[in-house]
Amino acid sequence: MTAEPDPAPESPDAGEWWARVKRSALPQGAAHWGWWAGGLGAGLLVALLATTLSGQRTPAAPPPGSRAEIEAIVRETILANPELIPEAINRLQEREVEKLLASNREAIETPFAGAWAGAKDGDVVLVEFFDFNCPYCRKSAEDVDRLLKEDPKLKVVFRDMPVLGPDSEHFAMASLSAAQQGRYRKFYSTVFAGQGALNQERLIRSVRQAGLDEGKVANDLQSKALQAEIEKNMGLGRALGLTGTPSYVVGNRILSGAVGYDELKLAVEQAREKQGADRA
Numbered sequence: 001m002t003a004e005p006d007p008a009p010e011s012p013d014a015g016e017w018w019a020r021v022k023r024s025a026l027p028q029g030a031a032h033w034g035w036w037a038g039g040l041g042a043g044l045l046v047a048l049l050a051t052t053l054s055g056q057r058t059p060a061a062p063p064p065g066s067r068a069e070i071e072a073i074v075r076e077t078i079l080a081n082p083e084l085i086p087e088a089i090n091r092l093q094e095r096e097v098e099k100l101l102a103s104n105r106e107a108i109e110t111p112f113a114g115a116w117a118g119a120k121d122g123d124v125v126l127v128e129f130f131d132f133n134c135p136y137c138r139k140s141a142e143d144v145d146r147l148l149k150e151d152p153k154l155k156v157v158f159r160d161m162p163v164l165g166p167d168s169e170h171f172a173m174a175s176l177s178a179a180q181q182g183r184y185r186k187f188y189s190t191v192f193a194g195q196g197a198l199n200q201e202r203l204i205r206s207v208r209q210a211g212l213d214e215g216k217v218a219n220d221l222q223s224k225a226l227q228a229e230i231e232k233n234m235g236l237g238r239a240l241g242l243t244g245t246p247s248y249v250v251g252n253r254i255l256s257g258a259v260g261y262d263e264l265k266l267a268v269e270q271a272r273e274k275q276g277a278d279r280a
Contacts, residue, residue, distance in 0.1 A: 098252045100240065108236060108249055111157045112229050113179040118148050122155030124271045126264070127249040129237055132171040132191050133164040133198050134245045136258040141192045143261040147268065154268060158188065159233045161245055167198040170221065172230055174203060177220035178212055186210040251275075 078084060109125045130137040144156055160175050162168035178187035187210040196202055207217050220226055240254060248255040251271025
């Protein structure tokens with residue numbers, strides 16, 4: 001349960017800030033969602049073993065080339081090589097993920113205003129779903145920065161997904177305001193470089209350090225358009241089966257958790273190689 005924020009500071013402007021912040025709170029999102037494909041493995045396993053477990057008598061040899069003969073060969077192959085079952089399940093899940101990403105590609109990769117970094121028309125797009133209150137997101141921010149510095153063809157799209165309570169939601173709203181002001185990366189870096197709990201004083205300080213228009217941010221904390229963008233990101237997270245933050249989408253892969261620089265780099269390289277193979 002998220003702790004209540006500290007009392008508002010005594011300065012008039014800070015007090016007004018936090019009054020507006022409190023009025024702008026979004027409905028609290030769930031911190032975790034179940035894996036959308038959790039039943040795939042069990043379903044496929046039942047289907048593959050149905051023939052194995054049916055009947056006790058040894059049937060007569062089916063006619064050569066018949067469907068019965070083919071099914072018998074498949075049955076014998078599975079019994080002799082049970083490791084094929086998890087391999088088949090994994091492959092099925094990969095195909096389902098590819099279809100899911102393909103059907104949502106535009107919504108996932110199209111940034112909100114200036115909530116992106118890197119190459120405007122990058123050949124590979126890495127999408128990060130994150131929460132400012134997530135310590136793993138803070139750690140992973142360094143990995144994303146390194147990728148951007150080393151890969152001039154990479155585009156990174158940031159999706160604020162505040163799953164850790166009201167304070168996360170306030171910072172996400174201010175973040176989207178920064179995106180509209182062309183200062184998204186500055187605000188993102190300022191917050192993750194700072195110390196201490198996310199609260200009203202930290203929010204005001206971060207806005208000022210990032211050079212944002214304070215009046216606009218204060219108004220944007222009540223913006224229905226920005227609330228809709230947050231809800232859109234949360235909906236995408238649910239649709240993709242994301243179980244927390246950070247989570248990444250790159251190419252046809254979904255990566256969950258602070259996977260580290262090497263894994264992110266590999267995923268970008270694989271996406272780039274697949275694009276090249278598709279064009280060949």
